[in-house]
Amino acid sequence: MAITVNVNDTLHTVDVPGDTPLLWVLRDELGLTGTKFGCGVAQCGACTIHVNGDATRSCVLPVSGVVGKRVHTIESVSRDNSHPVQRAWIAEQVPQCGYCQSDQIMAAIAFLREQPHPTDKQIGDVMTNICRCGTYDRIRSAIRRAAADR
Amino acid sequence: MLAVTTSRSEFIGLAGSFCAGLMLEFSMPARAAAPGGVFAPNVWLKIAADETVTIMVAKTEMGQGVIMGMPTIVADELDAAPAHMRTEFAPPDPRYIDKELQDQVTGGSTAVHSSWLPLRRAGATARAMLVAAAAAEWDVPPSSCTTRESVVYHVASGRRATYGNLAAAASRLPVPADVALKRAADFRLIGRARQRTDIPPKVNGSAIFGIDVRIPGMKYAAIARSPVFGGRVKSYDARRALAVPGVDRVVRISNGIAVVGNNTWAAFKGKSAVSVVWDEGANAKLSSEKLFAEAEFYARHHTHEHVAVTRGKPETATGDVIEAVYRGPFLAHATMEPMNTTVDVRKDRCEVWSPTQVQRRAQAAAAAVTGLDPERCVIHTTFAGGGFGRRLEVDFVQEAVEISKAIGAPVKVTWTREDDIQGDFYRPMSVNVIRGVVKGDAVTALSHQVVSPSWFRRWAPSLIKNGVDDLDLLGVLDAPYDVPNVRISYIDHEHGIPVGSWRAPDANWNAFVTESFMDELAHLAGADPLTFRLAQMQKHPRAAHVLQLAAERAGWGTPLPRGVGRGLATTFWAGSYAGMVAEVSIENGSPRVHRVVAAVDCGVNVNPDISSSRRKARRISAFRPP
Numbered sequence: 062m063a064i065t066v067n068v069n070d071t072l073h074t075v076d077v078p079g080d081t082p083l084l085w086v087l088r089d090e091l092g093l094t095g096t097k098f099g100c101g102v103a104q105c106g107a108c109t110i111h112v113n114g115d116a117t118r119s120c121v122l123p124v125s126g127v128v129g130k131r132v133h134t135i136e137s138v139s140r141d142n143s144h145p146v147q148r149a150w151i152a153e154q155v156p157q158c159g160y161c162q163s164d165q166i167m168a169a170i171a172f173l174r175e176q177p178h179p180t181d182k183q184i185g186d187v188m189t190n191i192c193r194c195g196t197y198d199r200i201r202s203a204i205r206r207a208a209a210d211r
Numbered sequence: 212m213l214a215v216t217t218s219r220s221e222f223i224g225l226a227g228s229f230c231a232g233l234m235l236e237f238s239m240p241a242r243a244a245a246p247g248g249v250f251a252p253n254v255w256l257k258i259a260a261d262e263t264v265t266i267m268v269a270k271t272e273m274g275q276g277v278i279m280g281m282p283t284i285v286a287d288e289l290d291a292a293p294a295h296m297r298t299e300f301a302p303p304d305p306r307y308i309d310k311e312l313q314d315q316v317t318g319g320s321t322a323v324h325s326s327w328l329p330l331r332r333a334g335a336t337a338r339a340m341l342v343a344a345a346a347a348e349w350d351v352p353p354s355s356c357t358t359r360e361s362v363v364y365h366v367a368s369g370r371r372a373t374y375g376n377l378a379a380a381a382s383r384l385p386v387p388a389d390v391a392l393k394r395a396a397d398f399r400l401i402g403r404a405r406q407r408t409d410i411p412p413k414v415n416g417s418a419i420f421g422i423d424v425r426i427p428g429m430k431y432a433a434i435a436r437s438p439v440f441g442g443r444v445k446s447y448d449a450r451r452a453l454a455v456p457g458v459d460r461v462v463r464i465s466n467g468i469a470v471v472g473n474n475t476w477a478a479f480k481g482k483s484a485v486s487v488v489w490d491e492g493a494n495a496k497l498s499s500e501k502l503f504a505e506a507e508f509y510a511r512h513h514t515h516e517h518v519a520v521t522r523g524k525p526e527t528a529t530g531d532v533i534e535a536v537y538r539g540p541f542l543a544h545a546t547m548e549p550m551n552t553t554v555d556v557r558k559d560r561c562e563v564w565s566p567t568q569v570q571r572r573a574q575a576a577a578a579a580v581t582g583l584d585p586e587r588c589v590i591h592t593t594f595a596g597g598g599f600g601r602r603l604e605v606d607f608v609q610e611a612v613e614i615s616k617a618i619g620a621p622v623k624v625t626w627t628r629e630d631d632i633q634g635d636f637y638r639p640m641s642v643n644v645i646r647g648v649v650k651g652d653a654v655t656a657l658s659h660q661v662v663s664p665s666w667f668r669r670w671a672p673s674l675i676k677n678g679v680d681d682l683d684l685l686g687v688l689d690a691p692y693d694v695p696n697v698r699i700s701y702i703d704h705e706h707g708i709p710v711g712s713w714r715a716p717d718a719n720w721n722a723f724v725t726e727s728f729m730d731e732l733a734h735l736a737g738a739d740p741l742t743f744r745l746a747q748m749q750k751h752p753r754a755a756h757v758l759q760l761a762a763e764r765a766g767w768g769t770p771l772p773r774g775v776g777r778g779l780a781t782t783f784w785a786g787s788y789a790g791m792v793a794e795v796s797i798e799n800g801s802p803r804v805h806r807v808v809a810a811v812d813c814g815v816n817v818n819p820d821i822s823s824s825r826r827k828a829r830r831i832s833a834f835r836p837p
Contacts, residue, residue, distance in 0.1 A: 078456050081476050089431065089474035094423035095416015097596070098475070099547060100628045107547065135416035142411055150414045154406060154820055157828060158274030159413030160420060160547040160596025193547040193597050194274045195828030 066127055068093070069137040079125030084108045086124045087134060095135035095163045099191070106190025109164035110134050116171035135163035138170065146170050149207035157194035164190050169204050178208050250378035252340055252386050254306045255333035256285055262361060262375035264291045268298050269307035270326070271317040271568045273598035276821035278409045280323050281330060283817055287400040288334030288393055291374070292361040298408065300592040303570040303585075313671075317568040318603055318712060320785035323817055335390040337381075344380035345372050395815070404820035409594070421566035421593040422625060424553040429621045430459075432614050433478035436467040436634055439491040440707050444468060452485035461485060464613040466606070471618055475625050482627075494707035499640065502706055503538055506642035506662040509702050510536075516660065516700050517678030520688065523696030528656035530648040533735050535728060539641035539663075539720040542713060548596025549631045552611035555621035556581055561588045561612065566595030568602040576605040580612040600712035604636050636711025639664045639683075642704075643724045648696075649736045652746050656696035659687055661721070665703045666710040678703065686721025689783050691751035692729070692744070715784045726780035741767055741779060754781050757790035757810040765792035765808035775805060787813040 065074045066083075068091060075090045087093045087110070096119060099107030103118040110119045111133040138144045142151060146169050156162040165188070172179065172187050179187075184201050192200070250258040257265045266285050270277040282298050285291075301307050307315045311325035338358055345363040346353040349370055357364045361374040412418035437443065447468050449461035457477025462469050470481035509515060552565040554577070561581045567573045570590050577588035595602055611624040626634070641663035648656035665680035674681075679701045681688065687699055713719070733743035741762050748755040758781040771777060774796045781790045794806040809826055816822050 077474070077476075081474070085474050085476035088423075089476075092425060093416075094419070094425070097420075097547075098422065098549065098625070101479075102628075105547075138415060140415055140417075142415055147414045151406070151410055154410060154824065156407075156410050156413040157276070157824065158272075158547065158595065158597045159409065159418055162413050163416045166414060191547070193545065196824070198827050199824065 064124055064128060066124060066132060067130065068132045069134060070131070075124070077124060080123045082120050083110070083122045083124050083127055083132070084119040087119065087132075093134050093136050097160055097163060099161070104191075105161075106164050106168065107161055109167045109190060111167060111171055114171065114174065116168045133167075135167055138166065144170070145210045146173065146203070146207045149203040149210060152206060153199045153203040155196050155199040155203050157196055161190060161192045162196075165192065165196075165200055169200070169207065173204065173207060179204065181205075248379040248382065250337070250340075250374075250382040252337045252381070253333045254301070254304060255330060256289065256337055258337065258341075258374050258378045258381075260375050260378055262292075262295045262373060263297055264289070264295050264361065264374070265297045265299055267301040267307075269301035269309075269315060270322045271300070271566065271592055271595055271598065271602070272409060273317070273566070273568070273595035273602070275322070275825065276407060276818060277317070277322050279405065279407050279821060280817045281326060283400045283405070284323075284327060284330040285334040287398050288331045289338045290358040290360065290399070291334075293400070293405070295361055295374075301570070303574040303590050305571075307570075315569065315571045316603065317598065318600060320715060320787075324786050324814070327815075331392050332390065335392050336387060339387055339390045340381040340384050341374055341377045343384055344377045345370075348372070348377075348380065401815065401817050402819065405818060407821065418594050420548050420596050421553070421564060422548055422551045422596070422623075424564040424593060424623060426553065426555060426564075426621050429553065429555075429623055430471050430618065431473065431475045431478045432469050432471045432611075432622050432624045433475070433482040433627065434464070434467045434469045434610060434614075434624065434630070435482050435485050435487055436630065437489050437491070438633070439489065440494045440497075440709060442489045442491045442494070445488040445490045447485060447487040449485055452481040455481045455484055457481075460618055462614065462617045464610055464617065466610055469610070469614045469617075469624075471614065471622065475623075478625070479627060497707060499541065502640060502704075502708075503642060505706075506640070506702075506704050507536065507644075509704060510642060510644040510660045510662050513700075514702065515678070515704075516702050518698065518700045519679045519681070519684055520697055520699040522698075523656070525646075525648070525656035525658045525696040525698045528648045528650075528696045530650035530655050531735050532646065532648050533731055534644070534646045535731060537641075537643040537645070537724045537727070539638075539643070539724075541637040541640050541708065541710075543632045543635040543637055544597075544599040544601035544713060545632065545635075546595070546597035546599060546601055549628060550601070550607040550626040550634075551624060552608045553621065553623040554608075554611040554615040556612060556615040556619075559583070559587060561615075562591070563588065563608060563612065564591045564593055565608050565611075566593050566598070566602055567605065567608060568595070568598050568600075569605060572605050573608045576609040577612045580609055581616060599714045600716060601635065603712055606634075606636075636666070636709045638713030638716070638720070639666055639710040640704075640708075641683075641720050643721070645724070645728050647728060647732050647735075649732050652736055652738050652743055654692065654694045654732055654747055657694045658698040658700075659725075660700050660702065661687060662702040662704050663717075664705055664708075664710050666712060666716065668703075675703075683717050684721070685716070685784075686718035686725055686782065690722075690725045691754035691781065691783060691788075692747040693750050694747065718782065718784050722780070722782040722784075726782070730778070739768075744779075744781070753788045753812050754783060754790070757781060757788045757812050759790070761790040761792045761808050761810040764810070765794075765806075767792060787811060 097107040099105035103121045108120040266282040272278040342356045458472040458481035460471040472478040555562045561577045574588045578585040615622045644660040646658045667682045733740040779792045791809045
């Protein structure tokens, strides 16, 4: 079944069943592998992307549900790491294994749009994506730095 | 807050004890020539005419920072300019065998200390040859030349030559058998915080983990595996799976039924749809409760027991006695990136892309399945989204090779999270039975029985001596306490559950037991847990030092808010000592950790920023449910 989706400001037509999770359309059909698979049940956050600007977990989101909406992935943030959140992530040397960091950054960008100057408590309440290396301290520092940078 | 102690003089002694076996030369070609004027004096580095210094990283990058640590050690002795440095993950090659682990393995927290001397010698050898090439050219003694940032200088005459310009000449020189290493005071890169080179691709989605590999014509597969450990396929019906849109093949392989499709989702759906009748085998009726009861029975009756250490007469020591039984559960590794491997089997060659921790074992597995010579099986190591010991196994490589061979096409196999948790090689369950005797502030006797399956038996059966797997006793045998009467014994509790190496294997659990029991003993003695421990630690100054330092920085003994308590512990692992103090309260029946102060003595700290990041993160891993 042909479905047209707007991903990173480009229209793509893919031939998959409408109930295929967006995650697998992004990764396997469009080759956008920066968005990761972690749990498949929207618990870990590895598959976080933006739908109309909102942080959304794509592993349980049917591709048919984003028709007519704007999807953005980590690949759209900037290739040269010039986005303030990417710069903060580098300055604070956040990633270790790095597997969850695309999703942490996507969650942080959407969060900072809503809450440009968050408190530590707000950061803790909203940033619920799992990091198995345990980089939470540095994620918090990077969000504080990105907020201060604006 | 973090209290860290590193002492170079202490490290030298440590390096000697750990690395004595590594002084042996690793094999080197007689000449350092490589194609195209590239200078490659050994398997660790190449210098090209364009100044690029390529350093081979023979360890898998899974978050721990080897992609920085290993090259830093080479580059410091080489005096290479960091801006010219590139890294590549090393292919399987016997010359990359880690002398300590006796294979090409990333594990056991050994990368820095087992590579320390070989990498320094590799860098120093290359530097000596570049200097020799320049000195010959200028007709001056090599000892009158200096190096800095990829340039050889002869200060007296004002001459200079870059490493790139000297590469061709250096490659024609014989490789010296012995070279001088830098004094620690002369290190320029080691011990300095530098930004990780793998972070830029990890913040824009371009870093390639195993699961991200894409090759032309690639299919996607998922595998239905037995719900019981060791179970086998009796029969299966593929019709429902083949009816799933996007599924095109269902093939039987050695460990289950593989469903192959056009994308991962089709494969996952097909896997759920395939109906399999399993022969559940001998483990059909196993349960954790049964295994714990069995382990405690063995301990009580000393069944299959082998004594590892006996000193004095623990059974006749007098004083206050306390006994405790600790039950440690099986634990899955649960790496953030689920198991996966991509394979392309051709008639005369097999290519594997995998986040493996064991390149040579992966190669051997590919060779065994395909029947090809190992040299025809190419292993590409990708970034790994966590490892923790799970990727020391090659089950997820072997099955992918089987599928590619069966379907005659390249394939990526991805595990679901459920597959990952159900199909692990778990941290072994363990039952520890301890009896301690206290007189005054002294522990006069300790008897400790460890009942746990040996995960190491599969790897190196010859290292199990007199029925004792010393690895299973890490955190017990090397606990930093002097007790006059001791009995430590081991019962290898064999059962059908797959077990493996899990994050500081064995020590992670045994240290918890040892330290918890020290608190019980201190409580029995009516003593302060810090003073009580220090009284038994007189022969272990480094362990005592980190514990005291952590306690001091944590304000041990100072008042705390109502309902909050402090606890402390110390442990030793892979050459490093750690002491920690935690402030904890109970909220709604669960412990809440408010603050942790850690002191770590790891000897030389190759990149202080990475070790600081890892220390903090490990404390979080310990306390925050993943």
